[in-house]
Every structure is written in structure tokens, then in C-alpha cells.
Amino acid sequence: MLVSCEKSSSTPQSQEVSWVSTSVDQLDEKATAQLALALQARNEMESVLKSSLLASIKADGPQGAVGVCSVIAPKIALELNEKHGLTIGRTSFKLRNETNTPPAWMDWIVETKLTDSVYFINTDGTLAATYPINIAPPCMLCHGDENTITADVRSSIAENYPDDQATGFALGDLRGWFWVEVPPQ
Numbered sequence: 001m002l003v004s005c006e007k008s009s010s011t012p013q014s015q016e017v018s019w020v021s022t023s024v025d026q027l028d029e030k031a032t033a034q035l036a037l038a039l040q041a042r043n044e045m046e047s048v049l050k051s052s053l054l055a056s057i058k059a060d061g062p063q064g065a066v067g068v069c070s071v072i073a074p075k076i077a078l079e080l081n082e083k084h085g086l087t088i089g090r091t092s093f094k095l096r097n098e099t100n101t102p103p104a105w106m107d108w109i110v111e112t113k114l115t116d117s118v119y120f121i122n123t124d125g126t127l128a129a130t131y132p133i134n135i136a137p138p139c140m141l142c143h144g145d146e147n148t149i150t151a152d153v154r155s156s157i158a159e160n161y162p163d164d165q166a167t168g169f170a171l172g173d174l175r176g177w178f179w180v181e182v183p184p185q
Helices: 029-060 063-084 104-112 137-143 151-160
Strands: 019-022 087-091 118-122 127-134 174-182
Touching (some): 029 087, 029 127, 029 174, 063 137, 104 127, 104 174, 137 151
Antiparallel strands (some): 118 127, 127 174
16 A cells, blocks of 8 residues: 655655655645645554554553554554545564555665654655654564563564564664655645
8 A cells, every 4th residue: 555656766856756855944835734634644643553552452462562563554544545635654674564665755764764754745746754653662562672572472473474674673763654645635
């Protein structure tokens, strides 16, 4: 369900890129409204995902959180896509789920591990935004040091994500990003 642009580059300034890096103060009224929608969708995604994860941990233990990320998170994204007429996803430089590969316009953000939000405008008027995700205490149950992750959680991760790369994080580390693409309204 991830959407990517047709042209890519390792820097946002390349002449081949259809996406141009921008800042909030450079946005016109329409793009500012698109950015507000992107932030609203990200906030909803973060809130619903966090509450789902915490409820699952409480009900089923930490291994239950793996199911939330593998099954529930994509459903949340699809619902928000339909509700707001946009595309939202999550990605990282250390993927757990290979379907969370970043859109091409994010390549340089992932490579450089930018910790700030970044904004782009496409030549078709689509606005894109990234929002960093940092490791919080509950995240450590599944994304922390492999020696501190319980056997049940490691087993659940291995079952759901045989090519997992998403462990070894410390509290506060950059885990990845929410990304949002909002077409012109």
C-alpha cells in the first residue's frame, strides 16, 4: 500500500526529482492546508497505533504487540488513507516488515537518518511530510537489545518477520518515520 514517485535521487535538489524539499514558511495556503491534513493523519495513526499496542500488551503480553504491528497497523493506515484521501505509512532504516519500504522520495532521509520532520512538494501539487518516530519505553519490549527481549517475543518476531532487522535500539533512538502524501485538494 506504499506509494512512491517514479523518479528518485539521493538528494532533494537533483534536477531529475519530481519532489522538491520545502519548509513550512514557504508553503502557500493550499499546501498549508495539505500539511495540516498530513499532521492530523499522522496524529491519528500514532494515537490509534499506540493505544492498540498498549491494549494488546496489557491483554496478551509483549508478544501481542507484534500482531498489532503486523496486522492492525496496516489496517489503521488503510482506514486513514480512505478517510482523508491521502497515503500514510511507516518506514525505517532497520525494517521489520519489508512492506514498509520507504517511498523513493524518502531515500536520502532514511540514508542520513534525519531526526527532524521534512516536507516536499511534487510537481503535481502533492505534499509529502515525514515525522520521526523515537523509541519509547513500551517499544523496548520488541525493539530493544536482543538480550533483553523475552523468548516469547523473539519467537513471535521470528514467526511474523523472518528477515527482521529492527532490534538493538535504545530508549529515545530514532526508530523510523511516519510519512504522509497528500494530493492537491
